[in-house]
Structure formats: C-alpha cells, structure tokens
Amino acid sequence: MNILPKILIPLTLTVQSHGQAMKVEKYFEWYSKNYIINDPSFAHSDTEIVFSKQFNIPDGGNAIGRDKYVQSLLIKAKKDKRFADPLISVINLKTKKLTTIDYGWTASFSKDDDLILYAFQTEPITGRVLAQTTKGNNIKIYNRTKKLFQVIARPNKTFLLDPEFFDSSSISYKVGAAVNGSYSAGTGLNIIHLSSKRTDTILKPNQKFGNFPLVGAIKKYSNDICFTLCKPQDSFTYRHMLLNSKGVIIDFGEGYLKDLDSKGCF
Numbered sequence: 001m002n003i004l005p006k007i008l009i010p011l012t013l014t015v016q017s018h019g020q021a022m023k024v025e026k027y028f029e030w031y032s033k034n035y036i037i038n039d040p041s042f043a044h045s046d047t048e049i050v051f052s053k054q055f056n057i058p059d060g061g062n063a064i065g066r067d068k069y070v071q072s073l074l075i076k077a078k079k080d081k082r083f084a085d086p087l088i089s090v091i092n093l094k095t096k097k098l099t100t101i102d103y104g105w106t107a108s109f110s111k112d113d114d115l116i117l118y119a120f121q122t123e124p125i126t127g128r129v130l131a132q133t134t135k136g137n138n139i140k141i142y143n144r145t146k147k148l149f150q151v152i153a154r155p156n157k158t159f160l161l162d163p164e165f166f167d168s169s170s171i172s173y174k175v176g177a178a179v180n181g182s183y184s185a186g187t188g189l190n191i192i193h194l195s196s197k198r199t200d201t202i203l204k205p206n207q208k209f210g211n212f213p214l215v216g217a218i219k220k221y222s223n224d225i226c227f228t229l230c231k232p233q234d235s236f237t238y239r240h241m242l243l244n245s246k247g248v249i250i251d252f253g254e255g256y257l258k259d260l261d262s263k264g265c266f
Contacts, residue, residue: 028093034073038086039106043113047093050107050116052086084125088118088142101142102149106162116142117171119161120151131178134159139173139192153192153199162186166220169194174215175205187212189227202227202245209235214257230257 032053040051057073076083088101101107107118122136139153139160153160153173161184163173170193174186188205192198202225205212209232216228224245230238233254240252 030091030096041108043109044111045113048090048109048113049093050088050090050101050109052088052105052107052118054086055083081126082124084127085121088116090116102140104140105137108164110165111168114144116144117163117165118142119159119163119173129184130182131159131176131184132182134161134176134184137161137176139163139171152194153190159184162218164218166191166225172202172218172225174218177205177207177212179212179214185212186215189215189218189225191225203229208232211235211238214238 034056035053036056038052038054040049042049055073082103085103086105088104088107090099090101091097101116102118103121104118105121107116109116118140120138120140121134122138123133125133127133135158136155137159138151138155141150141152142148143150152171153163155175158178159176161174161176163171166172170191172189172191175188175190176184177187179185179187188201189203191200191202193200203213203215211232213232214230216230218225218227220226221244226242226244226249229241229243231241233239236256237254238257239254241248242250242252
C-alpha cells in the first residue's frame with residue numbers, strides 16, 4: 001500500500017504530571033489521494049495552512065503488484081505536462097476549502113497573512129526533482145487582496161530556493177547549485193529589501209575542493225540573520241558552523257556530511 005503524507009496538526013499538549021509523557025490531541029486532518037504534501041506552514045491567524053502538493057506516481061517497491069493502478073496514473077500524467085510540478089495551495093482549517101495559488105515550493109505567509117512567499121517552479125519537472133529541473137526558479141510573492149503576482153528575485157545562472165520573511169520589509173533566500181552530482185542545495189544566501197529593491201549578499205557561492213558550502217537553517221536573532229553552514233575543508237569533510245552577517249558565532253568542528261537531503265548541517 002502506498003501511504004502519502006497527511007497534514008496532521010496536534011496543537012493541544014497537556015502534561016499530566018512530572019515525568020509523564022505529554023498527551024497530544026489531534027484536531028485537524030486533511031488528505032488528497034495521489035498527492036504528496038510538502039512543507040506546510042501556518043498563517044499567523046492560525047486559521048489557514050499553506051503548502052505545496054505534488055502528484056505522485058508509485059515506483060520501485062511501492063509499484064510492485066499495482067501495475068493497472070500505476071498505468072492509469074501514467075495515462076493521466078501524459079495529458080498534463082506539469083503533472084509533476086508542486087502546487088502552492090492554501091487550506092482553511094474551519095471550512096477545509098482548498099485554494100490553488102501557483103506552481104512552487106516552500107511557501108509562507110507574511111505577518112498580516114496578505115502575502116504568500118514562495119519559490120516558483122519555472123519549468124515543468126516531468127521526472128525526478130534535480131538541480132537541472134529547478135534551473136531558473138525564482139522567488140515570487142502573491143498578494144491575496146490585489147490578486148497580483150510579483151517576481152522579487154531572479155537567479156543569475158542556477159536557481160533560487162527556500163525564501164523566508166526576514167521581517168515585514170525584507171526577505172531572505174538561498175542561491176542554489178548542483179551538489180553531490182545532480183542534486184540541488186542552497187549554496188549562497190541573500191536578503192532583498194522590498195521597498196528599495198536592494199539585495200545584500202550574505203554568503204556568495206564559492207566552490208572549494210570540488211564542493212560548495214551548504215546553507216542550512218535560517219533564523220532572525222537580535223535583528224541579524226543567523227544560519228547554519230557546512231563549509232568544505234577537503235574533498236570529504238566539512239566544518240559545521242553557526243554564523244551571522246558578521247562571522248562565526250559557534251564552530252562545531254569538522255566531520256562528514258550526514259544528511260544532504262535536508263540541505264543542512266546538523
């Protein structure tokens with residue numbers, strides 16, 4: 001059986017007594033047949049969730065013994081050249097009404113929930129998600145009140161990914177590259193100021209020893225940007241660090257990269 005991710009939101013946590021496990025109560029669940037749910041994010045009002053959903057065709061072990069079912073999905077996919085592209089979607093937690101916004105990844109709401117920020121999937125994927133299939137991806141904003149789309153950042157040669165609202169007037173995003181062969185990851189970091197359109201380069205992609213530095217989690221702290229970074233030391237090892245715009249905050253030492261899929265370090 002092929003089991004796809006569901007949005008399961010446990011929000012009520014109760015500790016009965018010291019030393020006992022917390023009790024988790026589920027109050028919302030949503031599922032869409034044949035679709036994978038990626039990167040759900042709450043609105044600040046807690047009444048909506050934005051996420052990307054992606055059409056899934058079972059392969060490998062998931063496809064064994066399901067020939068007719070898989071064939072029916074392949075026939076459906078042939079009719080739509082963008083069948084494999086993720087769809088930015090908003091669901092209302094009370095009404096369960098689903099609204100489709102655009103093709104893209106890692107969406108999030110502005111503080112007033114009026115803007116939706118995401119990495120736009122420029123070209124049809126048609127197959128596996130690799131660096132080549134995300135080439136040209138830019139950063140877009142959708143204004144829900146005005147129903148207008150705006151491209152706020154474009155890549156030079158590769159692709160952009162993982163945008164976040166740094167504050168109400170600026171946005172951070174990663175500059176991507178092909179790493180570990182054909183897989184993609186964030187190798188640079190920029191902040192764009194929406195009013196002035198000025199872009200600050202926090203980290204420029206710089207390949208050493210045949211490898212790029214890999215940008216992980218990004219957070220705002222004391223009005224500055226903080227992020228994790230795996231910096232190549234030779235062909236096999238990386239130095240794991242926490243940095244801000246001024247330099248290294250904590251150096252965790254050297255080691256092998258353990259989890260490339262998370263595009264992070266720890």
